[in-house]
Amino acid sequence: MKVKNLFRRKKSNEIAKDRLKILLISDRVNCSQEMIEMIKMDIVKVLSKYMKIDSKSMEIQINQTGNNKGRNMKNPSLYANIPIIDLNKNL
Amino acid sequence: MSEVIVVTSGKGGVGKTTTSANVGTGLAAMGKRVVLIDTDIGLRNLDVVMGLENRIVYNLVDVVEGKCRIKQALIRDKRHPTLYLLPSAQTKDKTAVRPDQMIKMVSQLREQFDYVILDCPAGIEQGFKNAIAGADRALVVTTPEVSAIRDADRIIGLLEAEEFKKIDLMINRMRLDMVKRGDMMSASDVVEILALPLIGVVPDDENVVIATNQGEPLVGNSTLAGRAYQNICYRVAGKEVPFMEFDKSISFWTKVTGIFHKSQGGTK
Numbered sequence: 001m002k003v004k005n006l007f008r009r010k011k012s013n014e015i016a017k018d019r020l021k022i023l024l025i026s027d028r029v030n031c032s033q034e035m036i037e038m039i040k041m042d043i044v045k046v047l048s049k050y051m052k053i054d055s056k057s058m059e060i061q062i063n064q065t066g067n068n069k070g071r072n073m074k075n076p077s078l079y080a081n082i083p084i085i086d087l088n089k090n091l
Numbered sequence: 092m093s094e095v096i097v098v099t100s101g102k103g104g105v106g107k108t109t110t111s112a113n114v115g116t117g118l119a120a121m122g123k124r125v126v127l128i129d130t131d132i133g134l135r136n137l138d139v140v141m142g143l144e145n146r147i148v149y150n151l152v153d154v155v156e157g158k159c160r161i162k163q164a165l166i167r168d169k170r171h172p173t174l175y176l177l178p179s180a181q182t183k184d185k186t187a188v189r190p191d192q193m194i195k196m197v198s199q200l201r202e203q204f205d206y207v208i209l210d211c212p213a214g215i216e217q218g219f220k221n222a223i224a225g226a227d228r229a230l231v232v233t234t235p236e237v238s239a240i241r242d243a244d245r246i247i248g249l250l251e252a253e254e255f256k257k258i259d260l261m262i263n264r265m266r267l268d269m270v271k272r273g274d275m276m277s278a279s280d281v282v283e284i285l286a287l288p289l290i291g292v293v294p295d296d297e298n299v300v301i302a303t304n305q306g307e308p309l310v311g312n313s314t315l316a317g318r319a320y321q322n323i324c325y326r327v328a329g330k331e332v333p334f335m336e337f338d339k340s341i342s343f344w345t346k347v348t349g350i351f352h353k354s355q356g357g358t359k
Contacts, residue, residue, distance in 0.1 A: 011273030012274045013273050013275055013276045016236075016276055017280055017284065021284065023241060024244050024284065027241065027244060027245060028244070028248065
């Protein structure tokens, strides 16, 4: 048992809890991966008019960090991380 | 004032039927007039858990289709004179009943009983919609497992969309030894995730299987599950009962179980 403690492995109940928390966010938002992909493509299209962006490494996701609206349900917010390769498109 | 309670879970096999049987029996033992309705059309089970399977003449679908009066389909329990069962049909399927028919039937039963308890089928389709249609409050049953909690969360979302006034959480099959070594989520973990008021925790007790074998709900007897269900019945009826020491102090708990093992057959 002590050997186990040395490695400080995460207990399986903690793993379950962490997995559920992430899983339930996407379940509750009820937003399909397909829709996320479509939003992503549209964002790329619009931004590309103004700057050169790294569409391959950009990430977007829906989080629930907004205002609380009861029972763990927070208003979802869209989080996007879009690396810019070049701000000046003409170059 | 009568109350219509739906016992639901989303996932199958977490103990909806056992919970319905025990809560119904426990409330009847407290002198309340109770009717249990099995809404799982095609897969009826509440009758066997209650030990009333040999006395079925008419069923839920017969009532809805007007083949008999509600009174004719109700089976009086062997043990409690104020407890009745309305069994489900075994040969039909879930589309045999519509939500509006359920609402009508439940409102009729409401006049004669203090509690109408609906045992909901697994899933979120027609059977679920039928079961929740006429209910005032819900009792969501889950186990401390990822799959059951995920399904419970989905069900809670659907119940909230239907504007249920009261939704309570019951956690079934809790194993204290596993919680202690960190291999099972505790009741407070589950409550934190689902964010519902907790109405009770039932331990994983082999006596539940024995009781089902015998067709005798174990609520109120001296087994751990029997006592846990008894407390749930009190809380359903609005009485405040302290929670059994479930995951706070295991050593205390083992002491208690030790006492119970010694005094098996005793009065408490």
